[in-house]
Amino acid sequence: MDFAVSDTMKHLIKQVRPFIEDELYPLEPAFLQEGFKAVETELHKKREKVKKLGLWLPQIDKEHGGLGLNVLDHALLSAELGKSPVGHYTFNCQAPDAGNMEILIKYGSPEQQETYLKPLLAGEIRSCFGMTEPDFPGSNPVWMGTTAVKDGDDYIINGRKWWTTGGDGAAFAVVMAITNPEADIHFRASQIIVPADTPGFLIEASTPFMGHRGEGWASHSEVRLENCRVPQKNLLGSEGTGFLIAQERLGPGRIHHCMRWIGICERAFDLMCRRAVQRKIAPERSLAMRQFVQGWVAESRAEIDAAKLMVLHAAWCIDRYGAKEARDQIALIKFTVANTMGRVLDRALQVYGGLGVTDYTPLALFYRTERAARIYDGADEVHKISVAKRILRQYAELLGAGE
Numbered sequence: 001m002d003f004a005v006s007d008t009m010k011h012l013i014k015q016v017r018p019f020i021e022d023e024l025y026p027l028e029p030a031f032l033q034e035g036f037k038a039v040e041t042e043l044h045k046k047r048e049k050v051k052k053l054g055l056w057l058p059q060i061d062k063e064h065g066g067l068g069l070n071v072l073d074h075a076l077l078s079a080e081l082g083k084s085p086v087g088h089y090t091f092n093c094q095a096p097d098a099g100n101m102e103i104l105i106k107y108g109s110p111e112q113q114e115t116y117l118k119p120l121l122a123g124e125i126r127s128c129f130g131m132t133e134p135d136f137p138g139s140n141p142v143w144m145g146t147t148a149v150k151d152g153d154d155y156i157i158n159g160r161k162w163w164t165t166g167g168d169g170a171a172f173a174v175v176m177a178i179t180n181p182e183a184d185i186h187f188r189a190s191q192i193i194v195p196a197d198t199p200g201f202l203i204e205a206s207t208p209f210m211g212h213r214g215e216g217w218a219s220h221s222e223v224r225l226e227n228c229r230v231p232q233k234n235l236l237g238s239e240g241t242g243f244l245i246a247q248e249r250l251g252p253g254r255i256h257h258c259m260r261w262i263g264i265c266e267r268a269f270d271l272m273c274r275r276a277v278q279r280k281i282a283p284e285r286s287l288a289m290r291q292f293v294q295g296w297v298a299e300s301r302a303e304i305d306a307a308k309l310m311v312l313h314a315a316w317c318i319d320r321y322g323a324k325e326a327r328d329q330i331a332l333i334k335f336t337v338a339n340t341m342g343r344v345l346d347r348a349l350q351v352y353g354g355l356g357v358t359d360y361t362p363l364a365l366f367y368r369t370e371r372a373a374r375i376y377d378g379a380d381e382v383h384k385i386s387v388a389k390r391i392l393r394q395y396a397e398l399l400g401a402g403e
């Protein structure tokens with residue numbers, strides 16, 4: 001039964017669901033076994049179909065050629081797209097491009113929008129986002145080593161980044177660098193657009209990730225910026241606002257991730273149930289007749305539904321009150337859904353037995369790549385600490401107790 005789904009969204013989902021199943025599922029075996037580049041050309045044909053169906057850029061406002069869905073409606077759609085590992089990519093709402101689009105719309109100068117935003121929205125180029133560094137803790141991103149120093153009309157950027165998702169083949173990177181080292185720690189960094197062909201922007205490796213280096217959009221780059229010179233007009237927003245801008249992309253971005261994970265849960269659940277009823281463990285006896293499996297089915301259904309309701313509520317809160325007011329709801333879903341997904345994937349994979357750990361189903365890919373969901377966009381512990389601190393502070397104030 002659908003919850004909080006408007007008639008417009010019901011219609012949209014009716015269009016998107018068969019598209020994912022009929023057009024994208026058949027591409028998955030090649031993607032899973034041969035990699036992103038094996039399906040890139042086909043995916044671009046599918047992208048043209050998405051454009052023709054009027055479903056392109058669901059998260060972007062109509063003025064910029066998108067569907068203009070609010071956070072709640074995009075969350076609902078994301079759960080459909082997330083069922084395939086290439087769903088979001090095909091609709092041009094994949095990380096990290098979606099976040100870069102959002103900040104270019106909000107903070108990009110007319111020239112930046114013409115040069116970088118327009119082709120990104122059209123799906124002609126890809127981009128990446130370089131904040132995390134190998135030598136500094138991503139969990140405390142205000143402490144970083146990359147610097148951008150003014151020289152004439154330019155910045156000269158030096159530093160190292162890693163986990164730069166989609167760096168391989170990206171046309172430009174949005175790089176976070178310290179521009180104001182004397183300022184308060186939260187106002188030291190800026191976001192600067194660095195075209196990938198700038199001398200000194202060096203992709204040194206794709207990071208091996210659970211046994212796979214990946215390629216193209218489905219990979220994570222290690223980048224060295226060595227006396228990398230870019231014009232100061234490539235600054236996004238004003239100097240020192242790097243973290244403010246980063247914060248803005250994170251609220252709705254976390255909803256997108258969480259609903260994509262709900263989509264992964266639904267796909268895993270569907271695969272698990274199909275296998276349970278079809279796999280015979282003896283003549284006339286299916287796995288579905290075993291109580292262990294029945295327990296996993298019931299627990300998974302309950303956990304997915306609970307997680308989904310939490311995400312939809314958080315999305316509703318963002319639409320109604322803004323991301324800042326909804327920060328507790330956002331933090332709660334980030335670690336709740338990541339862990340729900342881990343459990344559901346684990347059970348589905350177990351039901352598949354040996355087949356579960358092959359690349360003949362998407363379960364193994366989801367299982368190995370999405371373990372990282374508990375780490376990126378804020379590790380579980382960081383979100384738990386921030387929510388708990390706010391709750392306990394309220395109790396301390398209520399009871400007149402110290403910190």
Ligand SMILES: Cc1cc2nc3c(=O)[nH]c(=O)nc-3n(C[C@H](O)[C@H](O)[C@H](O)COP(=O)(O)OP(=O)(O)OC[C@H]3O[C@@H](n4cnc5c(N)ncnc54)[C@H](O)[C@@H]3O)c2cc1C
Binds near residue numbers: 137374377
């Ligand atoms: C698949 C993937 C994609 C990514 N994509 C991008 C990208 O496109 N661009 C980008 O800039 N970055 C990206 N990242 C980086 C990601 O944001 C960082 O990995 C994350 O912020 C954690 O930083 P870290 O790896 O340096 O871990 P650390 O900061 O070293 O933390 C290690 C662990 O310490 C624990 N911890 C940290 N702080 C606390 C605390 N206060 N209390 C208790 N425990 C704590 C947590 O368990 C954490 O997992 C990506 C990462 C992954 C895995």
